[in-house]
Amino acid sequence: MTPPTEPTPTCFDPRTLAKLAGLELRARSIVEGYVSGMHRSPFHGFSVEFAEHREYAPGDDVRHVDWKVYGKTDKYYLKQYEEETNLICYLALDASESMTYQSADAPMSKLDYARTVAAALAYLVLRQQDSVGLAVFDQEVRSLVRPSGNPSHLKQLTHVMERAETGRKTAAGAILHELAERLPKRGVVVLLSDLFDNVASLLAGLKHLRHRRHEVIVFHVLDPAELDFPFEQTTLFKGLEAWPDTLTDPRTLRKAYLAEFAKFLLEVRKSCQELRADYVLLRTDQPLDVALSSYLSKRLERTK
Helix, strand or coil, X not given: CCCCCCCCCCCCCHHXXXXXXXXXXXXXXXXXXXXXXXXXXXXXXXXXXXXXXXECCCCCCHHHECHHHHHHHCCCEEEEECCEECCEEEEEEECCHHHHCCCCCCCCCHHHHHHHHHHHHHHHHHHCCCEEEEEEECCCEEEEEEEECCCCXXXXXXXXXXXXXXXXCCCHHHHHHHHHHXXXXXXXXXXXXXXXXXXXXXXXXXXXXXXXCCEEEXXXXXXXXXXXXXXXXXXXXXXCCCCCCEEECHHHCHHHHHHHHXXXXXXXXXXXXXXXXXXXXXXXXXXXXXXXXXXXXHHHHHCC
16 A cells, blocks of 8 residues: 655745745745736726716726715716826835744744745736835834836845844834825835734824825734644743743633734724725745735735
């Protein structure tokens, strides 16, 4: 009898990706291996400045109907715009100390996983001839790369992400406020973070971005140990971002920890829904095709 063979690792498996040298190679492996099979892009440009109304005609896209005017006049009118722009995607990568966490069974740290997702999205946006920029932050914006649609721009983006310094505290909420003021043209802001910050501050920052008419996508990157809390033996938990180290029996904490973490996840998810911001939970042991393709496919369905 032939012994069972282990599943062949795919190019989307975090353990396989972790062995690839360089973010650019990882990005190409992911996008060319899966996402390029989509016939339409999940990201689209959009109109930027309202010009006038015109009466609806059969065949027009109903997404541009001005429902406020319909409510007043009982007639259908479409919004017309001054110009159509290509999409601008702004990647906001959290490089704070907590993002460096990697549990024993995780193939990548949260930061490496977030970098890989960011690089894949950058490659995807550049493939469709749109522009992508990057902000790397902790308690300050450490690097800000202006958007470009040049295919060679991917090399600069991955270079900045790979060399991002870590070890500092985060202030994601304050950073989102700053980005809302510093990003000159509205676009799609993609936040990649564990969101370990004051929730009220974080959500106020997201609200500021939405107020500035940016579309917002939140990729919530977490280690499986943070979600499952599998610890059994007395453990020394290393404090990150100025928190003290703690030696404790995790079995006495598990129930309370999981309840508190579930509350945190629910609050963030519900708040994103209320702000009409997309929320995607990513586990660092989750294959990248599951992580990206599921969300991008749903996004594509919404734009049809």
